[in-house]
Amino acid sequence: MNTWHLDDTLTQRYTDGTVAPVLAASVEQHLLACADCRSRLHVEPTRVDAVWAEIIERVEAPHLGQLERGLRRLGASNGTARLVAATPTLRGAWLTGVVVVLTLALYTAQASPRGIALFVTLAPILPLIGVAYAFGPYGDPMHNMAASAPYSSMRLLALRTSFVVASTLLPASAAALFLPGAEWVSVAWLLPALAMTTLTIAAAGHVPVHVSALSLSGVWATLAGSQIVFGRSVYLEQTGAIQIVSLAILALAGASIVTRRNDLSEQLRRSA
Amino acid sequence: MSDERTDRELVALVADGSSVALETLYRRHAGWLTIRLGRRCADRSLVDEVLQDTFVAVWKGAGRFSGKGEPAAWLWGIAIRRLIDAFRRRPAATYLIEERDLDRVESAEDRVLLGVEHGDLAGALDRLSPELRAVVQATVLDGLTTREAAHLLGLRPGTVKTRMMRARQTLRKELA
Numbered sequence: 001m002n003t004w005h006l007d008d009t010l011t012q013r014y015t016d017g018t019v020a021p022v023l024a025a026s027v028e029q030h031l032l033a034c035a036d037c038r039s040r041l042h043v044e045p046t047r048v049d050a051v052w053a054e055i056i057e058r059v060e061a062p063h064l065g066q067l068e069r070g071l072r073r074l075g076a077s078n079g080t081a082r083l084v085a086a087t088p089t090l091r092g093a094w095l096t097g098v099v100v101v102l103t104l105a106l107y108t109a110q111a112s113p114r115g116i117a118l119f120v121t122l123a124p125i126l127p128l129i130g131v132a133y134a135f136g137p138y139g140d141p142m143h144n145m146a147a148s149a150p151y152s153s154m155r156l157l158a159l160r161t162s163f164v165v166a167s168t169l170l171p172a173s174a175a176a177l178f179l180p181g182a183e184w185v186s187v188a189w190l191l192p193a194l195a196m197t198t199l200t201i202a203a204a205g206h207v208p209v210h211v212s213a214l215s216l217s218g219v220w221a222t223l224a225g226s227q228i229v230f231g232r233s234v235y236l237e238q239t240g241a242i243q244i245v246s247l248a249i250l251a252l253a254g255a256s257i258v259t260r261r262n263d264l265s266e267q268l269r270r271s272a
Numbered sequence: 273m274s275d276e277r278t279d280r281e282l283v284a285l286v287a288d289g290s291s292v293a294l295e296t297l298y299r300r301h302a303g304w305l306t307i308r309l310g311r312r313c314a315d316r317s318l319v320d321e322v323l324q325d326t327f328v329a330v331w332k333g334a335g336r337f338s339g340k341g342e343p344a345a346w347l348w349g350i351a352i353r354r355l356i357d358a359f360r361r362r363p364a365a366t367y368l369i370e371e372r373d374l375d376r377v378e379s380a381e382d383r384v385l386l387g388v389e390h391g392d393l394a395g396a397l398d399r400l401s402p403e404l405r406a407v408v409q410a411t412v413l414d415g416l417t418t419r420e421a422a423h424l425l426g427l428r429p430g431t432v433k434t435r436m437m438r439a440r441q442t443l444r445k446e447l448a
Contacts, residue, residue, distance in 0.1 A: 015307055021405065022397050024311065025413045031304055032345045035279075041304040047320065048302045052295065054324045059291055059331045 004030060006037040015041060098126055098168055102175040121225040123176065124193030125217045127168040131161060131200055132213035158201070158257070165197055188239050189224070195246040195253070196220065202253035279343035287334035298327050301344065305351050312414075318358055325354040352414055356423050396446040404439040407432055 006014070006027065013019045014027050031038050105119040169190070176187065196216045203212050223242070277285075277293075279300070285293035302323065309319045329350050337346055397405065410421035411432070418436075422429040 017311055020398065021409065025409070028308060028413070031308070032342055032348060035344075038301070038304045038344065041307050043303050043306045047306070048299065051302065051320050051323050052298055055298065055327045055331075056291065056295070058324070058328050059294065 005034065006030070006040055011037075011040045098130075098171055101126065102171055106175050106178055117224065119176070120189050121221055123172040124189045124196060124220055124224075126172060127165045127193055127197050128200065128213045128217050128220075130164040130168050131197055132210035161197065161201055165194070169193060188243065191243055191246040191250065192220065195249040198250055198253040198257070202256045280339070283330075283334050283337050283343050283346075286331060287337070291331075294327065294331055297330070301347055305347065308348070309351060309355060312352075313355060313358075322351060322354045322358050325358070326351040329354065349415075352416065353420070356416075356420055360423060396443050399446070400439055400442060404435050404442065407435040408439050411436060 004026075010019070010023075010027065014024060019027065031041075101122060102119075105115070105122050107115075172193075173187075173190065176189075196213075200209055200212045200216060277296070279297065282293045282297040282300075286297060305326070306319060306323055309322055310316070313319050313322070326347065330347065333350075337343065397408065400408065406425055407421060410416050410424055411418065414421075416424065418429050418432050421427075422432045425432065427435075
């Protein structure tokens with residue numbers, strides 16, 4: 001059997017790097033097969049610990065890697081990048097869902113005018129559901145962490161909402177370009193969509209986000225989806241009025257968020 | 273650390289997602305891997321970075337360990353390739369060619385040891401020029417491909433092949 005092992009002198013000289021190349025090569029070949037000799041080689045424990053700390057940090061945050069790194073490169077602080085990147089709606093499953101829903105809606109829209117109504121009903125609801133899913137206690141693994149984060153929950157909410165809304169509105173707007181028929185139909189839902197998300201956020205201190213998001217989805221579905229059932233759509237007949245109301249809601253809710261941002265943060269923290 | 277599980281069992285546990293097993297594996301192998309990497313790269317912080325990359329790669333790729341061969345050899349294979357990647361990202365760092373040993377007289381002990389193991393190969397290798405020896409070290413002793421060795425040494429693959437051929441001719445003459 002193999003009786004060639006590292007003695008103390010050789011161990012020391014190999015560690016210091018003073019062993020001649022060929023002998024070093026023998027040592028290295030032997031190390032691959034001999035656990036006892038491997039365990040004789042040590043580096044400073046502090047160095048080993050420091051590297052391990054880096055490893056475990058990367059190992060425990062595996063899925064967020066790319067987005068998080070991208071955000072950091074754009075200048076976001078580490079904590080912000082982590083919290084934004086951990087928004088559940090930014091995960092692949094949610095985005096895939098959005099794309100599937102939009103594709104189906106587009107497909108139906110090509111077939112009949114009622115299909116267009118279906119698309120217009122679904123498109124603004126997607127960001128709302130996204131917000132509800134992202135901030136309700138159900139979807140968010142970071143719920144507790146976000147609630148205890150040492151900075152304004154309002155800022156976090158605003159930041160994450162922008163990402164959620166962008167991740168739904170952008171694909172929906174792109175899909176709307178392929179809608180057949182009247183041009184205004186493809187853009188008229190954008191303003192209501194923004195108004196409803198902003199309202200949800202403004203009310204966040206009083207009404208849980210998922211409750212208001214779901215209620216507003218219901219209201220919108222009644223307005224825009226009525227054509228699918230009754231053949232008459234409030235949305236299609238009153239487009240002008242809906243745009244004006246949406247604009248008013250957007251302005252009021254936006255102003256309310258800006259003026260009451262400190263109160264809102266406090267309320268959010270307590271309700272979380 | 274008196275964990276009795278074998279490296280093979282630990283790698284299997286890591287493949288199942290155990291970070292505890294990853295830590296045991298890491299602490300068992302960090303020492304020799306750091307020292308061996310340190311012989312090829314003088315930049316300590318780069319060595320630490322490579323070690324870190326290695327175990328993150330182990331975490332992600334433990335399922336691909338074939339189960340054949342030594343886990344230690346598998347770890348070294350990952351580590352040396354991570355080192356090459358690091359050199360590619362940071363061309364300033366260079367592979368250590370051990371010229372400092374060229375004039376050193378080996379101890380009688382070393383001579384005997386190597387005489388037993390390699391005949392006169394040891395002396396012959398030591399008499400190669402540093403350029404040729406670096407190529408032999410990278411390809412034969414570290415087991416790299418021509419392309420990898422070329423990246424490591426900052427040479428064109430053609431040059432690595434030529435130098436390897438010259439080294440082989442020299443050794444053959446010396447050992448004949």
